[in-house]
Amino acid sequence: MPGTVQSLERAAAILQVVAGSGGTLGVTDIAAAVGLPKTTAHSLLRTLLGVRFVEQDREGRYALGQGLLRLGSGHLDVNELRSRASNWADALASRSGHAVRLASLVDAQVVVVHHVFRPDDSAQVLDVGTLLPAGRTALGAVLAAFAPHRSVRGLPDTGRAEVTAVRARGWAADEGGHQPGSAAVAVPVRGSTGLVVAALGIAGPAETVLDGRHQPRPRLVAMVQESAQGIARELGWHG
Amino acid sequence: MPGTVQSLERAAAILQVVAGSGGTLGVTDIAAAVGLPKTTAHSLLRTLLGVRFVEQDREGRYALGQGLLRLGSGHLDVNELRSRASNWADALASRSGHAVRLASLVDAQVVVVHHVFRPDDSAQVLDVGTLLPAGRTALGAVLAAFAPHRSVRGLPDTGRAEVTAVRARGWAADEGGHQPGSAAVAVPVRGSTGLVVAALGIAGPAETVLDGRHQPRPRLVAMVQESAQGIARELGWHG
């Protein structure tokens, strides 16, 4: 096919086969699967080994390598994120008197990965694992605005202008997104490369989160931003 | 460098830059970042577009594409998995009278992605989002045994023999893995390609899960296997 780099197309086909076979095939089988001579496939696999897009066990079988898996995962270990965030989230809940949630994009969807209850006796529901609409919650709006990948599911087209506004302000707020009478404010959390890897937010009664003009109270925004910056420093961002 | 395919190494460098920049760079910036002439970088990017390892917006900026992200995610959408599994998990909890958990590998770690409580009045704790040790729980043992990727964190070297046994039997059991006096049994769940994408398990008092010889009751194993097969069919596996 003119105009394309044949060896890249062949390498992509090899990676599809390796991914689909789950580390069970050697060079002979991979060559057969992609329709290439064995030595051609071996030559391509040797380079894929070198750039760590594949790895090879002692029996000669190939699996996807960390070099490729890290590309796909955006360099973020959700467990590390939660580990780094939990102390800051606990402290933020205490200082602000509000519930704290941390959300990330998982498969283009907004997922709560950490949740600290409001420090009082009220009945609360643990949100970890739940999906949030990208357009109607502060956490979702932040991730939609700052996400490194363009495709965020569930974002209405009319939300694009909101995205620009959120990027400019550095925070998003919602009113009633979680439940009637409540409000929330969220800010981005950056990872080691400076890319936004999560959103950190507080939520509680609308009258404590918002001021008289239905804007989030600046003191609360500053608290959330300070906590987000602390988490980012622990993740290795020094911007 | 002799012995490697130069265009593959260059493409890998381009993908690193695209991944790290989060969709903000055009061909001129990418070429500068990898030290190549603009037309060379463009030629490689055109092929990466063709195999969907990158995508390009209307302003000409490149981001990682679904073709590469799908390789990295093992073709599994956690949300789809939970959606397909939830009815089977509910039914299994009712039929077996035990708590049901579904776990997947996320970043080489065993994570509970769905949890149905035992259908009684007892106090229970929601596990979704928690990490499990790979070697000490039935769910973890199943994922360690059948996982497509080799690196599963937390698996002691001595567990390799257990891996072989689990693969042969098609299930794993634990006693006391969740809490003292309890036991669990888990089986693999296959995705559309036949690869194991999750583990499905039940847990409860040891005397109801295990028989007199500390083996899981075959009737329970069969129930879990039937549910796992039902989930697999919904995910597109017809093996």
Add this chain to the structure above:
DNA sequence: GGTCCTGTCCGACGATGTCGTACGCAACGG
């Protein structure tokens, strides 16, 4: 309207990717 810069196309050319041959090694069967 002119300038600047980007992304893209085209085609010459020589460097590199392709792949046949060969080999070492391990597994297997008689």
Add this chain to the structure above:
DNA sequence: CCGTTGCGTACGACATCGTCGGACAGGACC
């Protein structure tokens, strides 16, 4: 124990393909 088979890997010839300079269209900016 020995011969056979098949795997993964190395080597090198050669022609195909990847590289990249020049050119151009188009948009942004002044």
